[in-house]
Amino acid sequence: MKPTKNQLFKRQISVSEIGELGQEKLQKASVLVVGCGGLGSAIAVYLAASGIGKIHLVDFDTVDISNLHRQVFYSLDDIGKPKASTLAKFIKQRAPFTDVNYSNKAVTKKTVFELILANDVVVDGTDSLPTKYLLNDACVLKNKPLVYGSLYKFDGYVASFHLPQQNGFYSANLRDAFPEIDTDIPNCEIVGTLNAIVGMIATAQVNEVLKIFTGVGKPLQNELLIYNSLQNSQLKMQLKPTFSKEKIQKIFDSESYFDMNCEFQNSDWLISSTELKEKLSDRNLEIIAVLPNLKLPFQVSQIIPIQEFSIDKIKIDSSKTYIMVCQKGLNSYKATSILKNHFPDLNVFSLAGGIENYQ
Numbered sequence: 001m002k003p004t005k006n007q008l009f010k011r012q013i014s015v016s017e018i019g020e021l022g023q024e025k026l027q028k029a030s031v032l033v034v035g036c037g038g039l040g041s042a043i044a045v046y047l048a049a050s051g052i053g054k055i056h057l058v059d060f061d062t063v064d065i066s067n068l069h070r071q072v073f074y075s076l077d078d079i080g081k082p083k084a085s086t087l088a089k090f091i092k093q094r095a096p097f098t099d100v101n102y103s104n105k106a107v108t109k110k111t112v113f114e115l116i117l118a119n120d121v122v123v124d125g126t127d128s129l130p131t132k133y134l135l136n137d138a139c140v141l142k143n144k145p146l147v148y149g150s151l152y153k154f155d156g157y158v159a160s161f162h163l164p165q166q167n168g169f170y171s172a173n174l175r176d177a178f179p180e181i182d183t184d185i186p187n188c189e190i191v192g193t194l195n196a197i198v199g200m201i202a203t204a205q206v207n208e209v210l211k212i213f214t215g216v217g218k219p220l221q222n223e224l225l226i227y228n229s230l231q232n233s234q235l236k237m238q239l240k241p242t243f244s245k246e247k248i249q250k251i252f253d254s255e256s257y258f259d260m261n262c263e264f265q266n267s268d269w270l271i272s273s274t275e276l277k278e279k280l281s282d283r284n285l286e287i288i289a290v291l292p293n294l295k296l297p298f299q300v301s302q303i304i305p306i307q308e309f310s311i312d313k314i315k316i317d318s319s320k321t322y323i324m325v326c327q328k329g330l331n332s333y334k335a336t337s338i339l340k341n342h343f344p345d346l347n348v349f350s351l352a353g354g355i356e357n358y359q
Helices: 019-027 038-050 083-094 112-117 129-142 195-214 245-254 273-279 331-342
Strands: 030-034 054-058 099-103 121-124 146-152 155-161 223-228 233-238 285-289 321-325 347-351
Touching (some): 019 195, 030 038, 030 112, 038 054, 038 083, 038 121, 038 146, 038 195, 083 099, 112 129, 121 129, 121 195, 129 146, 129 245, 146 195, 155 195, 195 223, 273 321, 321 331, 331 347
Parallel strands (some): 030 054, 030 121, 054 099, 121 146, 285 321, 321 347
Antiparallel strands (some): 146 155, 155 223, 223 233
């Protein structure tokens, strides 16, 4: 079947505030959706279904079985497949008037400008704080609107950042709400989440995008909507635009926006739990924990929290093999990278998957 636009969008065009003119505005719009997980996958599908003309998807991750309870546009058959390309295929099957493209790579400081400049609006569907700030800062520097969404257990956060104002200035951005990246906030992989709040925040972000393009209603500008699903309560945190473009430029120049969850791990620097067990009796083995208070099935030589990790705290012996361990294998890989950068020939490895996958 080859539907017409009037057939496919009949119910939306029938809304008097939208009409054919509003629908045409959506058809001419282009949106960058960063993150194709719980938020991003729903955002992309709903935007395509609404008639957005161009959508570019960005995500480096693959579908995991633990994703499916909230990332409902993936199936069991999609496990192990790249999220961005898999989601693009789904959208193409149901949105014939949307041109959808994708990148199976993480957005980085080097690629962010090229991505956002090719689109009218950027939508943050990530669960990575460094990436959220990267998108925010880049959008401020290039004068692009950013529709922000975030989750923490039963709470959801939504805002439209850096919208042009009638006075020639721009509305508040993420740093006006939270000036610095808080590295202590865990993502949903650690604290968990219910699928209902994920869907609610995703559709709230879609609503912001539709308002921005059609001019209907009032976007969440200069305010952050905070919704609690347990109490069905919400409040709006008022924001003032205080972070200037010049100030953010200085931050952008110095900030790395590094996110270990997006970092490709060199297999040559990893050691499996089976391989480690075979080496535990080796006298030339030195195990270093880079997180305190780990429940370990073996003794370690040192505990150096990753925040304090440096080569100065280790007496390097080239005859030894060093194993870095942590909970998930992320911080230990970072420590391994630090040592490898200074001592390329040193036998140093990160425990793959961390202690939680040690068998």
